[in-house]
Structures are given as structure tokens and as C-alpha cells.
Amino acid sequence: xxxxxxxxxxxxxxxxxxxxxxxxxxxxxxxxxxxxxxxxxxxxxxxxxxxxxxxxxxxxxxxxxxxxxxxxxxxxxxxxxxxxxxxxxxxxxxxxxxxxxxxxxxxxxxxxxxxxxxxxxxxxxxxxxxxxxxxxxxxxxxxxxxxxxxxxxxxxxxxxxxxxxxxxxxxxxxxxxxxxxxxxxxxxxxxxxxxxxxxxxxxxxxxxxxxxxxxxxxxxxxxxxxxxxxxxxxxxxxxxxxxxxxxxxxxxxxxxxxxxxxxxxxxxxxxxxxxxxxxxxxxxxxxxxxxxxxx
Amino acid sequence: xxxxxxxxxxxxxxxxxxxxxxxxxxxxxxxxxxxxxxxxxxxxxxxxxxxxxxxxxxxxxxxxxxxxxxxxxxxxxxxxxxxxxxxxxxxxx
Numbered sequence: 001x002x003x004x005x006x007x008x009x010x011x012x013x014x015x016x017x018x019x020x021x022x023x024x025x026x027x028x029x030x031x032x033x034x035x036x037x038x039x040x041x042x043x044x045x046x047x048x049x050x051x052x053x054x055x056x057x058x059x060x061x062x063x064x065x066x067x068x069x070x071x072x073x074x075x076x077x078x079x080x081x082x083x084x085x086x087x088x089x090x091x092x093x094x095x096x097x098x099x100x101x102x103x104x105x106x107x108x109x110x111x112x113x114x115x116x117x118x119x120x121x122x123x124x125x126x127x128x129x130x131x132x133x134x135x136x137x138x139x140x141x142x143x144x145x146x147x148x149x150x151x152x153x154x155x156x157x158x159x160x161x162x163x164x165x166x167x168x169x170x171x172x173x174x175x176x177x178x179x180x181x182x183x184x185x186x187x188x189x190x191x192x193x194x195x196x197x198x199x200x201x202x203x204x205x206x207x208x209x210x211x212x213x214x215x216x217x218x219x220x221x222x223x224x225x226x227x228x229x230x231x232x233x234x235x236x237x238x239x240x241x242x243x244x245x246x247x248x249x250x251x252x253x254x255x256x257x258x259x260x261x262x263x264x265x266x267x268x269x270x271x272x273x274x275x276x277x278x279x280x281x282x283x284x285x286x287x288x289x290x291x292x293x294x295x
Numbered sequence: 296x297x298x299x300x301x302x303x304x305x306x307x308x309x310x311x312x313x314x315x316x317x318x319x320x321x322x323x324x325x326x327x328x329x330x331x332x333x334x335x336x337x338x339x340x341x342x343x344x345x346x347x348x349x350x351x352x353x354x355x356x357x358x359x360x361x362x363x364x365x366x367x368x369x370x371x372x373x374x375x376x377x378x379x380x381x382x383x384x385x386x387x388x
Contacts, residue, residue: 222363262351262358275344278366282343 062090062130062143065103065150070094070126073117084110084127088135090143092151093161093169096125100151102161102169105144107135112171120168123161179214179239181247194254203271207237207293210255211265215239222277223265229284230267235293269293297327298357310353311335314372326362333368334375343369 071084084091091109093102093116101123106112109129117124132143152158161169182197183190190197202208209226213219218227230237242252242264252264259266259273267274269292274280283289300320307316315334322328331350338346346369351358358364370378 220363222365260348262355263364273344275347279343279347 062132062146065092065128065130065147066154068092068128068130070128072126073113073124075121084113085129085131086110087131088140089129089131090140090147091130092128092147092159093124094126094128095123098125100155100159103144103147103151103159104169105140115171116169123168176216177238179241179244180208181244182240182251183247183249186246186249194250195258198251198255198258201238201240202268205238206270207235208240208268209237209265210240210242210251210267212241212243214241219243220264225277226265226267226280229280229289233284233290233293270295297322298360300329303329303331303354303357306357307331307333307350307353311337311349315375321365322362327360328363328365329361330365330367331369333366334370334372336372338369338371 086108088105088107089109090103090105091113092100093104093113095101102116104112109131113124113127130143130147132139148158148162160166180201182194182201207230209215209223209230211218211223211226213223215227218224227239240248240251242248242255255266256262259268261273261276263276265277267276267280274283274292280289283292300318303318304316307313307318311333313333313335315332317332319330320328321330333350337349341349347366350366350369351364354361354364
């Protein structure tokens with residue numbers, strides 16, 4: 001009798017596991033249940049009752065990964081065929097083979113996916129998005145965990161992009177180049193004339209912008225505008241803060257003579273003065289700047 | 296008092312003989328600032344950088360006191376005419 005009891009318990013456990021996956025299995029398990037014993041029925045009912053509240057709680061937070069439909073991402077421009085939500089929630093990125101690459105949480109799902117596509121377009125084939133209506137940190141994390149657990153349960157592994165050490169999908173803070181300095185400091189005596197330093201600087205670098213203030217926080221609107229244009233063009237450029245009296249002492253007066261241009265900012269491309277904010281803006285709006293930068 | 300709009304206009308008229316000139320004073324408390332639109336035959340055959348240099352040179356004295364000078368338009372009468380016709384044919388633009 002003891003032997004029979006053990007085997008019957010194992011059989012019940014098997015039925016429970018299998019019934020949670022394909023829909024055809026519940027019928028089979030239903031057929032099996034009445035035959036062996038009448039007594040085990042009350043035992044099997046209890047687990048089902050306890051499972052229901054959990055499912056409801058999860059459903060309130062976010063739809064399950066399996067139930068969510070994927071939205072294709074255009075290979076041309078990274079825009080989704082359907083509309084990805086710009087709200088908060090959890091999302092899963094699939095490659096073109098239909099494999100999950102990364103499961104993330106975001107305050108703006110559409111923006112995050114756009115950033116991923118820009119970074120690794122070959123890995124972004126489609127996306128599943130689950131919106132979380134009350135996006136406090138804990139709720140978002142719980143939603144993310146539920147999708148991760150669901151994926152791990154089905155695949156037996158962690159998505160490649162979520163493995164520890166993988167930085168492909170983490171938003172990198174933009175690395176701002178430091179402004180260039182023409183001298184080691186005010187206290188040092190120059191052995192080379194300043195105009196020679198300027199000449200070498202603009203000829204050795206593709207793009208040099210002499211601006212008022214640092215690149216990270218320009219101190220006048222025109223310099224700000226110039227930096228915004230260069231950033232939008234995505235060009236690699238150097239910047240020099242003409243107001244830095246410690247390291248760029250005397251630069252303003254010398255540069256005005258060198259360039260025959262009385263104001264700042266001044267932008268040099270391929271060793272030649274392009275002009276100030278007005279000219280750069282004009283060229284940018286006409287598309288001439290992009291052409292110049294490609295030469 | 297600093298540089299006035301009238302001074303800027305006088306210098307530009309005297310040195311560049313414009314057929315059209317518009318000077319807007321946009322000084323906002325941090326020094327004299329002007330926006331300039333100028334049409335002159337002297338810009339013929341000159342590229343944009345040189346035209347801006349000519350305007351800067353015409354205002355050499357005033358530039359010593361000017362905080363910001365924005366040259367929104369520096370065109371020849373021919374270009375000005377084309378732009379006017381273009382604007383008329385596209386009033387929405």
C-alpha cells in the first residue's frame with residue numbers, strides 16, 4: 001500500500017505540471033483523474049485554488065510575455081510597424097530569428113527600443129511591450145521579473161543581453177570630449193607664438209569650434225547653437241573655450257587676427273574658417289554642412 | 296550710451312550702399328545686440344563668408360561695443376528679387 005501511495009503521488013504531480021502547458025493536456029489529465037482514486041480529488045483542487053490569486057495579481061501589473069504580441073521593427077529606420085507605447089513598462093527584444101535578445105524595463109519603451117536599434121540594429125527584429133499603468137520603481141521591477149522568470153522557465157536560460165557583463169543593451173552615458181587647451185597654464189612662458197599653436201590646431205583636426213564656455217555648458221546662445229548643430233551632425237569635433245583665461249590666455253585677440261573674424265563662436269573645417277553661428281546655421285539648414293563634413 | 300540702431304544703419308549705408316537694409320535691435324540687457332538683413336551689389340561674386348566679413352568690416356568701430364551681431368541675410372539685389380518673387384508665389388512659406 002505504501003508503494004502504491006508514492007507512485008500515485010508522483011502521477012498526480014506529473015499531471016499538474018503537464019496541465020499547465022498545452023491545452024490538450026487538461027483533457028487527458030481529466031480522463032486520468034477519476035480512474036485511479038476518488039480520494040485524491042480534494043488534494044488536487046487546493047493547488048488550483050491557491051494559484052488563481054497569484055495569476056490575478058500578475059495580470060493586474062502586466063500581461064504575460066507569452067500572451068503579448070510582437071511588433072516588427074523596420075530594418076530601414078528602426079520604427080516599429082505597429083505603434084510601440086511611449087509609456088512605462090517592460091519590453092522584450094527579439095532578433096530576426098525570433099530569439100529573445102534582451103528583456104528590459106523603461107520609462108519610455110518606444111524611446112528605449114529606438115536607442116537599442118541605433119546601437120545594435122542587427123539584433124532588433126521585433127519587440128513585445130507590456131505597459132505598466134502605475135509605474136513606480138517596485139511595480140516596474142516586478143513586471144520585469146515576471147517576464148524574466150517566464151522566459152527562463154520556458155527556455156531554461158537567461159536572455160543573452162541580460163547576462164551579467166553584457167553591456168550591449170545598457171544605455172551608455174554620452175562620453176563628452178574634453179575641451180582642448182592651448183597652453184599648460186597661465187604661469188608657463190610660451191616658446192612658440194600662439195598663432196602657430198592655433199594654426200597647427202585647426203590644420204591637424206577636421207573640425208574645431210572656438211566657443212564661449214565649455215562644450216558641456218556653453219555660456220552664450222550662439223555657441224550653444226553651434227554645439228547643437230555639430231552634435232546633430234554626429235561629427236567628431238574639437239572645442240576650445242576662449243573664455244578659459246588659465247589655459248587659453250590671450251587666445252581671443254590672437255584668434256581674431258588669425259581668422260579675420262571679430263566674434264565668437266568661430267568654426268574651422270579642414271583648416272579653414274567656415275564662419276560663425278549664422279553661417280554654420282545657414283549651411284546646416286541647406287544641407288551644405290553635411291556635404292562639407294563628408295569630404 | 297552704447298551703439299544705437301541708427302549708428303549701425305548709418306555705417307552700413309555709408310560703406311556698403313545697400314538697396315535694402317533692415318536693422319533690428321535685440322539688446323536684452325547684456326550688451327548691444329543687433330540682427331541685420333542687407334542687400335547690396337557689393338556682394339556680387341562673393342561667397343557667404345566674405346559677405347559677412349564685409350559687414351563686420353563696415354561696422355569695425357561699432358563692433359568694439361557690440362555684444363552680438365547676427366547677420367540673417369546678406370544677398371545681392373538679384374538674389375533679393377528672386378527671394379521676394381519666391382515668397383509671393385508661396386505665401387504660406
